[in-house]
Amino acid sequence: MRIYEVKNYEELSRKAADMIAAQIILKPDCVLGLATGSTPVGAYRELIKKYENGELDFSQVSSVNLDEYKGLSGENDQSYRYFMNHNLFDHVNIDKTRTHVPNGLEPDADKACADYNTLIGSMGGIDLQLLGIGGNGHIGFNEPCEEFICDTHCVSLAQSTIEANARFFDSIDEVPKFAYTMGIRNIMSAKKVLLLASGKNKAQAVYDSCFRPVTPHVPASVLQLHPDTVIIADSDALSLAKEKGVF
């Protein structure tokens, strides 16, 4: 994995957008794996700027998102479909029929997950997978556990993740307890992975994921085994690695 240190969130967002833009320019009909959460919002904003300046054309791009809450419709303003429309898709010339998020309204978890795996396969795989990282090292909703789960699956969210996500809901009771998420093999099968980490609250996760042994207890550590992973992290997110003298 290659790690690029940036000064702050603004620089991280610009660099991430440059890399995603490069992917679209190199392969206009690429498949982007996309993430929600607060980290990629700045990069999406930069991509919108590039589109508005006439530097980027999304017309042939397809996308698959990492995850979706089980039980939320795309119209719910806390769903990840809504997030993607609001933060990116509504502002660029992407064909929305080519943008995909797991179907949160499918109550049959096995069906929802099998359908999503089939879909990813039918798209020919992911060219560039964008990731954020949880404070506990989760990627997508792959939480720390005893073994890596390969394919799209239904997860019961960790209490720390429910608490971290509560800021987006009126009360913690409204945070869904289950989600559909791509599995580790879906992510590892992407040709390129771009993980973004910003802030001191990610310092432990970045240290454990990049500089400690690979373990399902720190799901992002598996990226050490991916042939083409780029991490863009700001100085705060790299602070523990620096303190330990490994970066």
Ligand code: F6R
């Ligand atoms: C989002 C996702 C999550 C987030 C992670 C970090 O689709 O899959 O793994 O990337 O929880 O979230 P933020 O960026 O809000 O710190």
